[in-house]
Amino acid sequence: MRRNSLSHSIRRIVPTTLAAFALFGGTAAVLPADAVAAGRTQPDLLVDLMTTDVLNPAEGETFTAQIDLRNYGNGDSGPVEVTVSVPAGLRTTTPYAGSGWNCTVTSATSYSCAYPQLLAGARNRLNVPFEVAGATPGTTVPITATIAPVKHESNADNNTGSVTVAISGTCVVRGVVWQDLDRDGQREEGEPAVGPEGVLRVSLLARQGQAIGGGSTTVNPDGTWSITARTELLYQVRIEVTSQYGRTVANVGDDATDSDLVTTYQTEPTVLLGGTEFDAHHGGEYVVDAGLVS
Ligand SMILES: [Ca+2]
Ligand SMILES: [Ca+2]
Ligand SMILES: [Ca+2]
Structure with a gap:
C-alpha cells in the first residue's frame, strides 16, 4: 500500500467517527452518572x-x-x-x-x-x-x-x-448367583445356584469419592447374598468368581429372573464382573442377580 493511500483512508474514517459520536448526543464532557464511582x-x-x-x-x-x-x-x-x-x-x-x-x-x-x-x-x-x-x-x-x-x-x-x-439412610442390596446352563439369560427350574465354592466375594462399591458407603459379603450355599448399606449415593455391585466362569447375557427377558451383570473387568486370575451403577435411596431394595456360564 502506498503511503498517501493510507493517509487518505484515515482522513475518511475520522469525520465518520465524529459524526457517529454526535449522533448519540455525546460530547466529551458528558459521562455516565457512575463514572466517578467507577474511577475508584x-x-x-x-x-x-x-x-x-x-x-x-x-x-x-x-x-x-x-x-x-x-x-x-x-x-x-x-x-x-x-x-x-x-x-x-x-x-x-x-x-x-x-x-x-x-x-x-x-x-x-x-x-x-x-x-x-x-x-x-x-x-x-x-x-x-x-x-x-x-x-x-x-x-x-x-x-x-x-x-x-x-x-x-x-x-x-x-x-x-x-x-x-x-442425609444417609439404609437400603438393602441383594441378589442370587446361578449357573445359566442353557445360556439364555434367564434363571429357570433346574439351573443350579453357585455358592461360595464359585463366588469368592460380592462387593458394593461407592463410586463417588466424597460419599460414605459400601460393603462386601460372601454368598450363601444357595447363591443368595444381601448387604445392608448407607444411602443417597451411587453404587455398583461387583462379583468376583473363580476363573472357570464368565457372565451370561445381561438384561434379557423378565427382570425378576434375568442376569444384571453387564461388565467383565478381568478374567485372570479370577473373574471380576460388574452390574450397572444405581442411585441408592433410603428404604430401597435393589436386586442384582448374576447368571454365570462355564
Ligand atoms: Ca458482591
Ligand atoms: Ca437359563
Ligand atoms: Ca434382574
Missing part, C-alpha cells in the same frame, strides 16, 4: 462455590460445609462477615479455629463468621462444621451462606450461595 476501586465479594466434605452424612455424624469466597472486585474489602444458616435437621458444633476466620454460634439457626479482609482478587475458604441431628433419612437439607455487603461493594446480588446435603 470497588470490592465485590461473592460466594463462589459451596460444597460439603461428605455427600451423605448420617444421623449423629459431623461434616464440614466448605464455602469458597472471592473478592471479584478491584478494591480491598475491609472486614468480611458471613452468616451461615443452620437448617432444621442439623445443629451447630464447635467452630474451627486457626484459619483466620472467627466463627461464633449466634443462635441455634446460624453461625456468624468474620475475616479481617479479602484483598482485590483474593479467594478464601471458610469451613463450618455441622452435626446431623433429627434429620429425616433420605431427605436433603440446604445450607446457605450470606456475605454482608461491604462499603462501596459494586454488586451485592452475588453475596449468597447454598449447598444441599443428603
